[in-house]
Amino acid sequence: MSESVQTFFPSREVARRANIKNMCEYQDLRLEAEENYEGFWDRLARENIDWFEPYNKVLDEANAPFYKWFTGGKLNVAHQCLDRHLKDRKNKAAIIFEGEPGDKRVLTYLELHYEVNKTANLLKNKFKIQKGDRVVIYMPMIPEAAITMLACARIGAIHSVVFGGFSSEALRDRVIDAKAKMVITADGAYRRGKPYLLKPMVDEALKEGCECVESVLIVERNGQDIDYVPGRDYVYNELVENESPVCEAEPMESEDPLFLLYTSGSTGKPKGVQHSQAGYILWAQMTMKWVFDMKESDTFWCTADVGWITGHTYILYGPLAVGGTTVMYEGVPVYPDAGRLWRMVEEYKVDQFYTAPTLIRLLHKVGADEPAKYDLSSLRILGTVGEPINPDAWMWYYDTIGGSRCPIVDTWWQTETGGHMISPLPGATPIKPGSATFPLPGICAEVIDEEGNKKAPGEKGLLCVTKPWPSMIRTIWGDPDRFESSYFSAAKVDGKPVYFSGDGAVYDEEGYIWITGRVDDVINVSGHRMGTAEIEAAIGNCEKVAEVAVVGKPDALKGESVFAYVVLKGEDTLIKEMDVVQEINKVITKEIGPIAKADAIKFVPGLPKTRSGKIMRRILRSLAKGEEITQDVSTLEDPTIVDKIQASMKE
Numbered sequence: 001m002s003e004s005v006q007t008f009f010p011s012r013e014v015a016r017r018a019n020i021k022n023m024c025e026y027q028d029l030r031l032e033a034e035e036n037y038e039g040f041w042d043r044l045a046r047e048n049i050d051w052f053e054p055y056n057k058v059l060d061e062a063n064a065p066f067y068k069w070f071t072g073g074k075l076n077v078a079h080q081c082l083d084r085h086l087k088d089r090k091n092k093a094a095i096i097f098e099g100e101p102g103d104k105r106v107l108t109y110l111e112l113h114y115e116v117n118k119t120a121n122l123l124k125n126k127f128k129i130q131k132g133d134r135v136v137i138y139m140p141m142i143p144e145a146a147i148t149m150l151a152c153a154r155i156g157a158i159h160s161v162v163f164g165g166f167s168s169e170a171l172r173d174r175v176i177d178a179k180a181k182m183v184i185t186a187d188g189a190y191r192r193g194k195p196y197l198l199k200p201m202v203d204e205a206l207k208e209g210c211e212c213v214e215s216v217l218i219v220e221r222n223g224q225d226i227d228y229v230p231g232r233d234y235v236y237n238e239l240v241e242n243e244s245p246v247c248e249a250e251p252m253e254s255e256d257p258l259f260l261l262y263t264s265g266s267t268g269k270p271k272g273v274q275h276s277q278a279g280y281i282l283w284a285q286m287t288m289k290w291v292f293d294m295k296e297s298d299t300f301w302c303t304a305d306v307g308w309i310t311g312h313t314y315i316l317y318g319p320l321a322v323g324g325t326t327v328m329y330e331g332v333p334v335y336p337d338a339g340r341l342w343r344m345v346e347e348y349k350v351d352q353f354y355t356a357p358t359l360i361r362l363l364h365k366v367g368a369d370e371p372a373k374y375d376l377s378s379l380r381i382l383g384t385v386g387e388p389i390n391p392d393a394w395m396w397y398y399d400t401i402g403g404s405r406c407p408i409v410d411t412w413w414q415t416e417t418g419g420h421m422i423s424p425l426p427g428a429t430p431i432k433p434g435s436a437t438f439p440l441p442g443i444c445a446e447v448i449d450e451e452g453n454k455k456a457p458g459e460k461g462l463l464c465v466t467k468p469w470p471s472m473i474r475t476i477w478g479d480p481d482r483f484e485s486s487y488f489s490a491a492k493v494d495g496k497p498v499y500f501s502g503d504g505a506v507y508d509e510e511g512y513i514w515i516t517g518r519v520d521d522v523i524n525v526s527g528h529r530m531g532t533a534e535i536e537a538a539i540g541n542c543e544k545v546a547e548v549a550v551v552g553k554p555d556a557l558k559g560e561s562v563f564a565y566v567v568l569k570g571e572d573t574l575i576k577e578m579d580v581v582q583e584i585n586k587v588i589t590k591e592i593g594p595i596a597k598a599d600a601i602k603f604v605p606g607l608p609k610t611r612s613g614k615i616m617r618r619i620l621r622s623l624a625k626g627e628e629i630t631q632d633v634s635t636l637e638d639p640t641i642v643d644k645i646q647a648s649m650k651e
C-alpha cells in the first residue's frame, strides 16, 4: 500500500450501463443486509433461483460453524444453469471453445443441454452413478470438462475436479480421500503445439489403493495411443451417442454437496473443500451480475483452468447461471505467440476478461507490443484474481489492454468462499491499483484482531468474515474437526468464532482493504496455492535429505517462488548436492506436479529451530530475501546457525 496511489473513477459510460450504478446503490444494498441479514439473502434467493420447492428457513445457525442455508428448499444446479434458459436463449452460445491448435466449437444452450443430459444418462444407466456418489474429473480444458461437471450436478453426483497439471500421486490421494466411484479423464490434449497425455497418469494413480474406483471414462481429444484396461475403461465418445437426451434433473436439497475441490492448507494433506447447491449457485450468479456486470449480449472470458475454484465459478457455473456466453481455451496463453489471447479477445469480441496477475506480468514482459496488433475495443471490464497485483502490471493492464476505459475488478476470494468477497463494482467503486477495495453487499469481511476488534487504518490484522454467507465452505470432506480448527479458531467476535481466511490485510485511511498475503504456511506461486508442508513432505522423501524447510520468496513474475532449505544426511555433501537437486525436483513433480518445483534449493548445515523444535520460518523467509536478520536469535537451539546458514548460502 503506498500513500501516493492514484484513484480511478468509473467513467459515465460504464456507470450508466452498470447493474449497480453508483456508491449510493452499493451502500443501499449493504444497508439492506445490515438491517435485516436474513431478509436480504431471502430476497436474493427468491428472485434468482428457480426453486423446485421453496425453503422454509433462510439461515440455520443451530450447529455453528456448520451453517445451513435455505434448508428445506429443492433445486438443481444444472437446471438453474441450462433448462431455465431454454425458453429465451436456446440458440444462444453457452460455451465458445477454442482448442490450442485453433479448432473451434460453439455449444448453444440447447446443444449443451442435450450433451449434459446424454452424459447424465450415461453415468446413471451404464455406470450406476447415484446421488451422492463422488466422481473425480481429471480433464484438460475442453467442453467435456464442463459437460461432465454439469452431468454430475444434474443427477446429484458430487464432482471433484483435479487440476490436469497435478501428478498421478496427487490424483491418487484425492481419489482415495473422496472414495470416488469413477474417474473421468481424456486421452490427452494439446499444449505448446504438441499432444500430451493424461490417461497414463490415471493408470498410474489407480495402481494402488483405489479399489473404490469401478470405472474410468475416457474422452477422446487428441487420438493418441493409450492403454485400455478391459472392464474398467470406457470410451466416452462412443457410449454417449447411444444415450437419450432426455434426463430429469434430480431435485436436490439446498444443503446437499455440489462438489469437492481440494486445496492446500498450512499443514498436512490437501483439504477437500465441500460446497453446497443453493448457496453456491446463488452467489456465483450474484457476483456475475454485480462484479462482472454481466449483460445479455456479453461474452465473458475467464482464463483460469476448470481445475481451480476460479474455473468452477467463473468459467462454468456463474456465467451459465446468468445465461451468459463463456469462452473456454484449451492451451498455453502464449502459444503460438504472446498475442494469442488478444487475438481471441478481438475474434470473439470479449466484453469481460478475467485473469491472474501472473499472466498479466508474463504477457507484459514477453509481448508488450502484441496488444496493439488487435482490436480490443469490445472489452468493457477487466478482472484479476489469485494474488495481489503490483501497480506496474495494473497500469499496463489498465492502459494497454483496457484502453484506459475499462475498470479493473481486483477480486479477493478463495476456494473456501465459493465466489468473490471483496471487489470493486465496475460502475460504482473508485479503484486504487492494488486494492481489492470493499466487501460486496452482504459479505461481512473485516480486518480484525483475535478478539474481534476492528483494526485502525495502517495496522495489519486478520482478514475474517464475521457472519456466515451462503456460498461458504460447508466442511472439509470427511474431517469436520479440521474444518473447525482450520477456519474458526483464530478470531472471535462477541465470543463467537468467526471465519478466518488465512490472509492478512490492512485498511487505508479511506477504508479500502489491501491484502498483505497469507499469514500461514501457504504460498502462492503464479496464483497457485500450495502448502509448504506438502512440498516439504515430498522433498523429505528423497533418500539423501535429512531435513527440509520450504518458504515463499517474493518473485517479480510469479508473485512468489519456492525456496527450499535442505539439510543432507551424512558428510560428503558436496558430491551429493548435484544429483540431489535433480532428485528433489523429480520427486516434487511426481508427488505434486511440476507447478510445485523448487526455484531455489540451498544446502545448509542445519535449520533455525527453537528449543522446542519449531522451525523459525520468519528467519528463513528473511534469509531468502537476502535481508539482514534483525530478529532475536538467542532463543534458538543453536544461535550460531543463522550465521552458518548465511555463510553456506554465499558459497
Ligand code: WTA
Pocket: 263, 308, 309, 310, 384, 385, 386, 387, 388, 389, 410, 411, 412, 413, 414, 415, 416, 436, 501, 502, 503, 515, 517, 518, 524, 527, 528, 529
Ligand atoms: C490469494 C483463488 C490478493 C489469497 C480464488 C487467498 C488474493 C488465496 C486475491 C486463495 C486478490 C486471491 N488479492 N490475494 N485479489 N485473490 N488471493 O483458494 O491469499 O486458489 O487466500 O482461490 O489467493 O487462493 P485460492
